[in-house]
Amino acid sequence: MSPQIEKIVNAYKTLSKIPSILGARLNNNGTKVSSRWSVRNIDKGKNSQYMIDYSLDTDLKVVAESDFGVDISNELLSAVSPKESYKAVIREDKNGKDKKCFLEIxxxxxxxxxxxxxxxDVHGDVYADGEFGSLDWSADEKSLIYIAEQKPKKSEPYIKRKLVDKENNGDGDKKITPGEEYIYKPDWGEQLVGKRRSVVVKCDLETEAVTLLEGIPDNMCPGQVRFSADGKGVVGVVWEIDDPSRLGLIFCTNRLSHIFWLSFDGVYRRLSKPVASVRSPRITPDGGVVWLQRTVGGPHHACHQIVRLSKSNFESIISTQQTNDTKEEILLDIVSEKLFIKNGTFYGMYGTSFPIKCWSDDGKRLIFSTICLNEVNSYVLNLETKEITQISIVDKGSTTVLCVSADVIVASYSNVATPGQLYVTKLPECGSEMSIEWKRVSLPANIPEWLKDAQAEYLHLEHSNCDDDVKSFNCILVSGKEKRPLVVWPHGGPHSAFVNAYSLETALFHLLGFASLQINYRGSTGAGEASVCFLPKRVGNADVVDCKFATDEVAKQSVVDERRMCLYGGSHGGFLVAHLSGQYPGVYKAVVARNPVIDCSSMAGVTDIPDWCYVEAGLNYHESGEVLEKELVAMRRCSPIIHVHKVKAPTALMLGSNDKRVPYYQGLDYAKRLKANGVKTRVFMYEDNHSLSSLNSEMDNLINGTDWLLTHLKE
Structure with missing residues (x-):
């Protein structure tokens, strides 16, 4: 092992021991925090998850905490009952290729x-993902509901020898249909592979009966279910699946869906608009429903409304055949640019869910978190006045609310130099939210001294002499005190954003002596809906221009070595670094691209999100009719493949063989052309999906990626 590799490995091992917060809940009186954490376990090749409890006094000071963490790695879902009499756990036990699933109370x-x-054998695998998964108790603590895969219809070959006795006695399985075992069954795509048709499952504890709820239309997949306030049914989200092909769902908040109510005797009602994209329904304290809502189609992630259906309107809909087309109330609308609030500026709701418990004790305020420029901030929304107040921790960084109970709020806080910590606060009376004071519950563990000098500088950049409707964007420069080589790092999406929060990648770059420039180019979330909608049809142009502009501005700073700049990015970030290395071949010395989009025209026919290729190129997505040559040309012209012949920088490609979003041969084709042009190129192939987030994949691609950059910056 070379000294350089040894240094990288030691830095990764040091950072891998720092745990991250998965979530936390408060008990009913707000005096106990039960927190869930995750830490990389290199020897096991996967993360270990564990729980730590903290007891609080009336001043919210920690008076006791668990002596040791309790391992919960095999828990899929857990939920404490409303009166805190029981805790439900859905646990998965694996033995080789075999696995069993248990519901424990x-x-x-x-x-x-x-x-x-x-x-x-009532259903298939239980869903524990962030799109569909849920586990909820009834108010009387006698029943549970969750989401699982519907059992597939059995099939067999047309010609199959059967047991003679069963044939003669008429005991053969009449539900088996011959000749259908190889029919293609589409699923929900990237990171939801194998999830095809979901069902709502109800478990009655007195009898231990597990049953499937009936009444949901056959062309709908339910998820995110909760018991309704009256206990007579469930409220959740359904996604329609009767399109010509099912599009990928994860990271895509633009899919056709609606909020539904289903009674236990099979009566089904739609609660939200017929044409919208919705998520995260929460039952209000007075028996209504609140959810997030945006338009269907367009950018894959964008600003959301917060919408409420009052108790009276909810009851009116479920008691009649009438559906809701006009009865919902908008509590918070789409923010086009920015909204001035009494203690800051608000740019809209981009969070994908509310906390499970998100209400003030009086039921008049909703607490939520969302990206705001370069941070995640937390807010209180007054349901009566519709006023918004920011309640984030004052220090520069990101605050995410995890749970609210008895007007106590527990949140996570971190920044680039400080791993996640837990804080609590007491929500003051209405109108006094600005006086909120946070108190630390946990202390960050295992922080290396050399990480503490990392500084995050927020850069607001604006194009002058520009006629564009949106001219400005933001960046985060993470640097130290001395001059460092620069990693130019655009995010993926493209409709996502970097925030000032702890991440192992950012910390690793800092420990290895890099400054990193994290670019929230125009099209990023957290800066107003106008910025999000600006990028489609300008992709491969405006975002590239922003990245080069940011590079030039930062190169002037004393903490950056402008002679040693390199590129790093994944997915759409990979798309951008491939563009930058082709369009500016003399500027950047080395490139690492993870599952990069290289050619939108060829990707459109094989990705789980073909609409992305069309929308970002400024086209209307369609599956019927002729595939027009001008559409393919438009998608290709905005792609980095057209600049591949100009690339000079040594390029490493990190690809996932199970990537459904950006199939790996996008990268292989790019590598083939780079090599043919004499560019130093190396391809790493991982048996992983688009995110390359399994522990072994992450460890290898980070170590090899940083080694590639360090090696070629010396040349």
Whole structure:
């Protein structure tokens, strides 16, 4: 092992021991925080998850905490009952290729129920992902609901020898359909592979009966379910699946969906608009429903409305055949540019969910978090006045609310130099939210001294002499005190954003002596809907111009070595670094691209999100009719493949063989052309999906990626 590799490996090992916060909940009186954490376990090749409890006094000071973390790595879902009498855990036990799933109900002092869901064979795998997954208790603590895969219809070959006795006695399985075992069954794509048709499952604990709720239309996939306030049914989200092909769902908040109510005797009602994209329904304290809503189509992520259906309107809809086309109330509308609030500036709601418990004790205020320029900030929305107040921790960084109970709020806070910590606060009375004071619950562990000098500088850049409707964008420069080589790092999406929060990648670059420029080019979220909508049809142009403009501005700073600049990015960030290395071949000395989009025209036919290729190129997505030559040309012209012949910088490509979003042969084709042009090129192939986030993939691509940059910056 070379000294350089050894240094990178040691830095990664040091940072891998720093845990991250997965979530936290408060008990009903706000005096106990139960927190969930994750830490990389290199020897196991996966993350270990564990729980730590903190007891608080009336002043919210920690008076006791768990002596040790309790391992919860095999828990898929867990939920504490409303009166805190029970805790439900859905647990998965694996033995080689075999796995079993159990629903456990724990009382305060023993295991009350343990139900082998696999043996019951009522449904397939339980969904624990962020799109569909949920586990919720009824108010009387007698029932649970969750989401699972519908059992597929059985099939067999047309010609198959069967047991003679069964044939003669008429005991053969009449539900088996011959000749259908190889029919293609589409799923929900990237990171949701194998999830095809979801069902709502209800478990009645007194009888331990597990049943599937009926009444949801066959062309709908339900998820995110909760018991309705009256206990007579469930509220959730359904996504329609009767399009010519099913589009990928993860990271895509623009899919056709609606909020529904389903009674336990099979009565189905639509609660939201017929044409919208919705998510994260929450039952209001007075029995209504609140959710997030945006338009269908367009950018894959964008600003959301916060919408409420009052209790009276909810009851009116479920008691009649009438559906909701006009009865919802907009509590917070789409913010085009910015909204001035009494203690700051608000740019819109871009968060993809509310906390599970998100209400003030009086039921008049909703607490949520969202990206705001270069941070995640947290806010209180007054449901009566519709006023918004920022309640983030004052220090520069990101604050995310995790749970609200008895007017106590628990949140996570971090910045580039400080790993996630837990804080709590008491929500003051209405109108006094600006006086909020946060108190630390946990202390960040295992922070290396050399990380503490990392500084995050927010840059607001604006194009002068420009006729564009949107002229400005933002960046985060992470640097130290001395002059460093620069990693130019545009994010993926493109409709996402970098925030000042702790990440292992950012910390690793800092520990290895890099400054990093994280670019929130025009089209990023958290800066107003106008910025998001500016980029489609300008992709491969405006975003590239922004990245080069940011590079030039930062290169003037004393903490950056302008002679040693390199590129790093994944997905659409990979698209941008490929553009930059082709369009400005003398500026950047080395490139690392993870699952980069190289050619939108060829990607459109094979990705799980073909609409992305059309929309970002400024085209209307369609699946019927002729594929027009001008559409393919437009998609190709905005792609970095047209500049591949000009690339000079040594380029490493990190590809996932199971990537459904940007299939790996996009990168292979690019590598082939780079090599043919004499460019130093190396391809790393991982048995992983688009994110390359499994521990072994992450470890290898970060170590090899940083080694590639360091090696070629010396040349």
């Amino acid at each position: 724990w009382s305060r002092n023993c295991l009350s129920h343990s139900i082998d869901l696999t043996a019951l």
